[in-house]
Amino acid sequence: MNTITHHIPEPILAAYAAGALEHPFALVVAAHLSLCDECRVSFEAHEAVGGVLLEQTTPEALSPDLKVGLMQMLDAPFEPEPVFRRSGAYPGPVMEALKGRPPRWKRLGGGVRQTILSAGEAGSARLLYIPAGQAVPDHGHNGLELTLVLQGSFSDEAGQFRVGDVEIADDTLEHTPVAGAGADCICLAATDAPLRFSSLIPRLLQPIFRI
Amino acid sequence: MLMQSETLDRPSTPPAPPAPGRAGKDRTAVKAEPKMSEQTLWMIAVRDNRDKAAFAALFDFFAPRLKHFVMRGGIGSGQAEEVVQEVMLTVWRKAAMFDPERAQVSSWIYQIARNRQIDKMRRENRPLPEALAHEPDSEPDAGQVIALEQETSQLKRALSRLKPEQREMIEKAYLGELTHQQIKHQTGLPLGTIKSRIRLGLDRLRHELKSIREP
Numbered sequence: 001m002n003t004i005t006h007h008i009p010e011p012i013l014a015a016y017a018a019g020a021l022e023h024p025f026a027l028v029v030a031a032h033l034s035l036c037d038e039c040r041v042s043f044e045a046h047e048a049v050g051g052v053l054l055e056q057t058t059p060e061a062l063s064p065d066l067k068v069g070l071m072q073m074l075d076a077p078f079e080p081e082p083v084f085r086r087s088g089a090y091p092g093p094v095m096e097a098l099k100g101r102p103p104r105w106k107r108l109g110g111g112v113r114q115t116i117l118s119a120g121e122a123g124s125a126r127l128l129y130i131p132a133g134q135a136v137p138d139h140g141h142n143g144l145e146l147t148l149v150l151q152g153s154f155s156d157e158a159g160q161f162r163v164g165d166v167e168i169a170d171d172t173l174e175h176t177p178v179a180g181a182g183a184d185c186i187c188l189a190a191t192d193a194p195l196r197f198s199s200l201i202p203r204l205l206q207p208i209f210r211i
Numbered sequence: 212m213l214m215q216s217e218t219l220d221r222p223s224t225p226p227a228p229p230a231p232g233r234a235g236k237d238r239t240a241v242k243a244e245p246k247m248s249e250q251t252l253w254m255i256a257v258r259d260n261r262d263k264a265a266f267a268a269l270f271d272f273f274a275p276r277l278k279h280f281v282m283r284g285g286i287g288s289g290q291a292e293e294v295v296q297e298v299m300l301t302v303w304r305k306a307a308m309f310d311p312e313r314a315q316v317s318s319w320i321y322q323i324a325r326n327r328q329i330d331k332m333r334r335e336n337r338p339l340p341e342a343l344a345h346e347p348d349s350e351p352d353a354g355q356v357i358a359l360e361q362e363t364s365q366l367k368r369a370l371s372r373l374k375p376e377q378r379e380m381i382e383k384a385y386l387g388e389l390t391h392q393q394i395k396h397q398t399g400l401p402l403g404t405i406k407s408r409i410r411l412g413l414d415r416l417r418h419e420l421k422s423i424r425e426p
Contacts, residue, residue, distance in 0.1 A: 018325070018384050018389070019325045019329040019387040020387050023337075030338035030339055033340035034340045034341040040340060044313065046385075047314065047321055048315060048318045049366065050318065050321035051315050051318030051322075052363065052370055053385050054273070054280055054320065054324070055276065056367070057280050059279060060275050060291075061275065062274055062295070066274070067267070067270055069296070070299055070300060071267065073300055074300075083342070085341075091341060092340070093338040
């Protein structure tokens with residue numbers, strides 16, 4: 001495995017640990033943590049802080065029957081929750097978002113394809129498939145965009161991004177990501193606002209493709 | 212730099228004799244004979260022996276605190292108790308996932324509680340990283356567990372030294388009462404104070420993760 005050089009910034013990791021990140025971003029962070037020990041360690045350190053706060057919390061009186069009821073539930077049979085394992089380039093959390101099935105790609109033009117994983121008021125998460133050497137139309141961002149490379153690589157104005165790397169883009173970045181020549185690039189991308197394309201055609205297509 | 216500015220109780224340091232009163236503020240908490248905390252032992256008993264008495268002891272400590280934690284999110288007593296029950300039931304059912312070399316019981320339960328609250332609030336599952344496998348039959352390395360506990364005690368002391376308003380901000384952040392924008396703008400300040408403590412645990416955890424991935 002290659003070395004991850006672009007990590008989740010600390011404030012975003014802290015927000016994820018606290019559960020304050022919207023779902024699309026939380027998915028990118030969970031996928032990155034599945035690939036990156038360094039960030040997982042920081043995340044677990046945040047959980048340690050949360051644990052200490054929990055220990056130091058003032059206790060609140062419980063209804064007397066709560067414990068009795070719970071103790072009686074311990075032997076009840078239960079269905080374990082399904083565990084989604086990594087499959088090929090897709091880490092467990094992405095497989096969960098795909099409901100365990102391979103992505104169903106939709107064409108975006110220029111050989112670029114996408115699969116929407118979730119879209120709603122909180123933003124959207126999708127997989128992007130960019131053929132080797134191909135560019136994604138030049139675009140800016142109205143809000144925050146997190147892009148995690150799952151396969152291949154891409155380069156843009158901000159640098160080169162390989163498997164496991166995350167690019168953080170906000171409204172100050174206009175960029176044209178180009179997939180590396182070696183392999184087709186697959187990314188997981190989350191945005192909280194529609195992208196701002198510089199040219200007319202992608203702008204017209206935007207409402208249709210929900211990007 | 213941080214290492215020099217604070218007195219650190221390293222696992223390799225011979226334990227200081229228990230000092231009466233408050234002589235040596237960082238050293239008083241060092242036990243003469245370090246051993247695993249009660250909580251850790253209870254949780255291991257639940258995990259390995261399905262020990263209900265140990266589970267009841269964990270319940271007695273954590274359930275009232277969890278209730279307070281959950282009620283801060285603005286829900287009433289009855290509903291909070293439902294969440295507490297679900298969280299503690301998850302602790303029982305997922306006990307096999309508990310790895311005392313990587314997490315304190317409190318961190319582990321905190322994480323379960325946050326997941327449960329978020330799933331309930333948003334009505335969707337919070338995306339979680341892949342679980343790392345650990346060998347369930349292996350005896351925990353006591354030295355490793357104790358070292359993690361000692362670092363957590365330092366974290367506790369660092370947290371207790373925060374100013375009330377900083378403490379309040381930390382609590383809000385970790386209880387999910389701030390948006391990520393607010394965290395972005397505000398955590399820098401109070402988190403900076405405890406970051407050095409968090410960092411101390413990082414190398415240890417990193418080493419641990421590495422050994423899990425490359426057995």
